[in-house]
Amino acid sequence: MIQVLTFYLFASIMIAAGAFTILARNPVHSVLWLIVAFFNAAGLMVLAGAEFIAMLLVIVYVGAVAVLFLFVVMMLDIDFAELRAGFIKNFPLGLAVAVVLLAEIVLGMGAYRAGALELGTPDGSGAAPAGASNIEAIGALLYSKYLFLFEAAGIILLVAMVGAIVLTHRQRGGVRGQNIAQQIARRPEEAVVNTQPEVGKGVSL
């Protein structure tokens, strides 16, 4: 009973937050509503017993993606009113796409329920060890059986980083970078000048 109640609580807040995300006038509010939706989705995942995905949602989506959105919204000069201008005009088209997607889901689920779709049987290579929490299960697979691919994926990320730096890093002239050795080695005599200016006359440096 309490589970059902919690489910409906999270689910309804999430749908409401999703609706506010697209309806809010202020883009910053949109992003904040999105964060609310992510948190509630994480709650739903915990209810479903997938605590690892729940944590990923909070860490990756709330911690990184949503903050990135906030940065984009605040830093870039985007005219959101203009972006929203075609809303009424394109509304029927959007509705049609939504109806098609809904029909696809209903038909797909219907066909699967009716037994028309024969899916493959899992070969058991990804089966979780009995009694392990799903973080443990994922870790056990990722760091033993799939270690090779895990490391290879790490190299992909490294290549992506190297690529981003290669394509964007430039050495510009006129930049006052730090030269720590030189800064520390500076003597007072080089930096400080004692003068006794006469009254009414300025100093020339």
Added chain:
Amino acid sequence: MDFVQSFRLAAPEVLFSLSGLILLLASAWTRSDRGARVITWLTIAVLVIGGAMIAPALANGAAGPDTLAFSALFTASAFAAFAKLLIIAAAAASLVIAPAYFQRLGAYRNEYPVLVLFAVLGMCLMVSSTNLLSLYIGLELNSLAAYVLAAFLRNDDRSAEAGLKYFVLGSLASGILLFGISLTYGFAGTIGYDGIAAALTGKISTGAVFGLVFVFAGLAFKISAVPFHMWTPDVYEGSPTPVTTFFASAPKVAALALTVIVAIEAFGNQIAAWQPIVVFAALASIVIGALGAIGQTNLKRLLAYSSINNVGFLLIGLAAATPQGVAGMLVYLAIYTAMTIGGFVAVLMLKDADGNPVESLADIAGLSRHRKVLAACIAMIMFSLAGIPPLFGFWGKFVVFQAAVEAGHIWLAAIGIAASVIGAFYYLKVVKVMYFDEPAMKAVGHSDWMHQALLGLCAVAISPLGYLLTKPLGALAATAAGALFIP
């Protein structure tokens, strides 16, 4: 799981990744042209050592469960070894020619050889894959490095455009491939090739066919087969020429080998399902590659269409779906690599008096008057690409068509041969422009000795002397193909 055994089997890949990391660190502290050249040669040395470590697997005809490493996620079979040796040779060749080209523009950086090394690592994972997951990881590693390489001349608009185009379309293709992979997984219940082959036997459901079609569509993009070829001319034209040399050789070999692996190992019990796709892609690539090249005035675009055309011929070997067909395809692949590297190196050597690259067909008019050897080499490569008998290019086409005829696809071979006549037109046009037109006296600049040496090597390989290689090459290709067809 025996990690020691796994590491022994994957030693070349481990070597590539470790030396890639070390060279990356080294390149962070050397910021001179000299340093970049040293790193390039170190990378080539690493590639050569890796090649030497791979060669025994091919010589021994390694196959079967003994070649599986890392809980059967990786295989060091003879087929993979053959493809890897070709990939390494092509990558080393495109590294040899790079410093001279980039340093003239003042745009050479240490990361270039390192990215090529990581791309090679990705390609090795691709051809060694035993399941859809390692396939995708290898493909992405290779592709990400390739996107960066395409845009390496970041101040050049065309290079940046090529990189962006390649990235957007490549991501789309990856998406299509992943969609296919997820459908295949859903209907087969496993991502291992042998498991998929066991699950998808007899009549399969529509969903599984969809998965198969999407997987092949994604792969067709990577090998630039028609109808997924549109990116090729733009990317090949815009990328710096050494990068284009790399794109046209190594990743093409890897993607074609991967297509063969997926077709034979994963969908080996569904030949009737994928054969029409491959036949269509083969014939369409031959015809569109030939027709598209006719109107081109840029040599790099022309060679890009030529590579589309050649992919068509290569796919005929796969369409035969026999060990002979795959062996013929491997022989052709080796010859194609030599021809395409030679072709792009020749383009690289065309420079005007100030050293600026000359790329248009009109500019090489009458080249035979003032650059006799270069013109002769280009003519040889063109004749060889057209498949005219005394040259080695003919042998590649011959073995592929022979395999198709033996497998009973006589009409496929007949259409292919008829369409190759269209291709001969534009290859011969290049020769005609060089030998019979009024000299334009544009391409008069001197070329680097390294480029000359590499072009000479390629020219010797595709000359009639190449026929001395038919026996050993054929035997190695047969061993490699045999490793793939073990039930």
